[in-house]
Amino acid sequence: MKNYETEAAWEYHNGTKHPNGILLDRLHTYHPAKRPSPYKRYRNARQIRLSPDKRSSGISALDAISGSIKQDKDIVLDINLLSSILYFSGGITKTLKFSPPLGEVEFRAASCTGALYHIEIYIVCSDIPGLDAGVYHFDPKNMSLSVLRKGDYRRVLADATADDSASRSAVTLVFTDIFSRNSIKYQAREYRHAFWDCGTMLANSLAMASAHKIPYRITMGFVDSQINQILGLDEKKEAALALLSFGSPVQYSADPLPPDKIAESEPLEHDFDLTAINNMHDSSSLTSRQEVSAWKNQADQKVVHTDKKENNIVRYASTDESVEQTIIRRGSTRKFSHDSISQEQLLTILAMSTKGIVSDFEENNTINEIYLIVNAVDGVEQGAYFYNKKENLLELLQKGEMRYVSGHLGLDQNLPFDASVTIFFMVDLQKVLQQFGNRGYRVAQMDAGITAGKMYLASYALKIGATGLTFYDDEVTDFFSPHASNKSVMFMLAIGKKAKA
Ligand SMILES: Cc1cc2nc3c(=O)[nH]c(=O)nc-3n(C[C@H](O)[C@H](O)[C@H](O)COP(=O)(O)O)c2cc1C
Structure with a gap:
């Protein structure tokens, strides 16, 4: 076949x-x-x-x-x-x-x-x-x-x-x-x-x-x-x-x-x-x-992910704005300030967006794993991180100031350089293709697109800006290796405070 x-x-x-x-x-x-x-x-x-x-x-x-x-x-x-x-x-x-x-x-x-x-x-x-x-x-x-x-x-x-x-x-x-x-x-x-x-x-x-x-x-x-x-x-x-x-x-x-x-x-x-x-x-x-x-x-064998998370996650940051208002206000941020967002905001965006979807390829979970470069988040040291979805916590991979890396990986644009955080959606493509065949490529990209779309909304709901980005594929994998050594990037998103016009 x-x-x-x-x-x-x-x-x-x-x-x-x-x-x-x-x-x-x-x-x-x-x-x-x-x-x-x-x-x-x-x-x-x-x-x-x-x-x-x-x-x-x-x-x-x-x-x-x-x-x-x-x-x-x-x-x-x-x-x-x-x-x-x-x-x-x-x-x-x-x-x-x-x-x-x-x-x-x-x-x-x-x-x-x-x-x-x-x-x-x-x-x-x-x-x-x-x-x-x-x-x-x-x-x-x-x-x-x-x-x-x-x-x-x-x-x-x-x-x-x-x-x-x-x-x-x-x-x-x-x-x-x-x-x-x-x-x-x-x-x-x-x-x-x-x-x-x-x-x-x-x-x-x-x-x-x-x-x-x-x-x-x-x-x-x-x-x-x-x-x-x-x-x-x-x-x-x-x-x-x-x-x-x-x-x-x-x-x-x-x-x-x-x-x-x-x-x-x-x-x-x-x-x-x-x-x-x-x-x-x-x-x-x-x-x-x-x-x-x-x-x-x-697909039912759910080789990719098996753990179903409970529905009541801790809410760290909140908003009264309705979903309709958020969608109307959403737009891709064209310039980020270097201002920090808070740890609560970041964890809320990550937790709310990664609870997964109901589909024929995953049930209440996401196929993509989340890697981050933190440039400016109050309460979180600058560095490279892996997001542990189950526990809703950030696991430090490498400490340090990484704005230049963040900017470079996002195709040398200013947006990922200036943003508070850059987020990379990554999958073990070998494993996904083994399970779903070439169709798995569609599934992995779609899973990333949906999760990133949710992060756009969550960021705007919290009055933070966001933008999708494109990236140097292999350099992202190299940067997050050995943790991500067998993973391919599916999507990149930057979030942070908008620069004042
Ligand atoms: C997956 C994705 C990748 C994107 N990559 C870039 C990019 O590399 N640089 C950029 O300036 N904007 C990028 N954008 C933002 C788009 O240009 C923007 O979504 C589009 O102009 C529509 O505007 P809006 O999001 O404000 O509605 C990206 C958007 C998405 C969804």
Whole structure:
């Protein structure tokens, strides 16, 4: 089976390392004038306007991301709640003006590499209050849904995910990636970004679901072509990455599906050489229901992590701000001051964000391990640390002033130099690939993206700034070795106080 021929993941991973990955052309340039439209449009599709409730739920972002709110399995997800989740996951939260050729840029609820917004959201649902069963595409620009298919297509989701229960959640969001929208700038590294940027959006979706007590489950094991097909995706240019299902399962009909023609999208612009991305995606694709079942059984063995942590963690720092307010205020910090954050704030961010998710690849835990460089945290000595998730404590690896290392590892940028803390998400890729095959590469990147997305929210909730970063892969591993000698970096985040304008 191709998925377990894991040289493909290694080839992609090593080939897209900074600074010298052979799949990256060092002479490649990107000019903002080339920025592709970040909006996918459908021709002749009926539009349904959404009116998201942007008011506060009264639930704090810290509570929402921690997963400590008791879910209500009887909750009914209607179009209003769905609209809010869509808005706070992928909606436009601010518009900034830049000098030409960039001009106005519409920023969204979750961070995204290069603000290129290559992740789209589709909805597959049964009849819910205010919305008929169908397949829809979310248009953040017009805050509307484009109707792609009418009818209950949840049966296709059940089949593609090898789910035998004859019932499925009333609403499933499908997150997809348009490869060229991001690879135009970042080349083949785009395929890592896909999961980072999908992960940060998912972190927001989960926080919103949690604030409204909606049970959820993320699925990353599915027959790729089947999901892509019901969404009408052009598989060489775009692909489904993850399914996010809400609420308790509801029976679906066994009647044949209507012979419905799907609405057509406008052509995707800015083609780019997608060979490396297509190869990695194909090698990590699951091709049959049987393969998905076998993959799920393998994932169930939870080789990567077995310990389930209890839900009541100590809260060190707190905030009254609601999750909605935090999402609206979130943005990537563009300049950090050298001011310290407190130990309580750092431990709260780490503890609240690493409680894991409910998914088909992990249950209430995170696959990634957390390494840190502490530059300025009151009560914590400067140095390199490993975060012990179970005990919620920092284990000192090396003492000392390390701003220059921190700045260098983050691609020699000022942000990681100035930040109070830089955080590195790392996995034993060999072990992950052994268990999950090439699909494990998707899973490990997604796990990092979701956890980092939660850290963004937790930081902003505590009135601290944050930004995602990119990094020199092997140098990070070398720096944290021998502790991290068999680990690969999946994500880098910097947190700290914003410098005054
Ligand atoms: C995974 C990730 C990596 C990023 N890397 C960098 C980086 O290396 N340098 C940088 O200045 N910003 C980086 N950013 C910030 C993005 O440019 C920013 O998210 C984007 O412009 C959208 O803006 P917003 O986060 O303020 O909404 C990164 C963001 C993410 C999610």
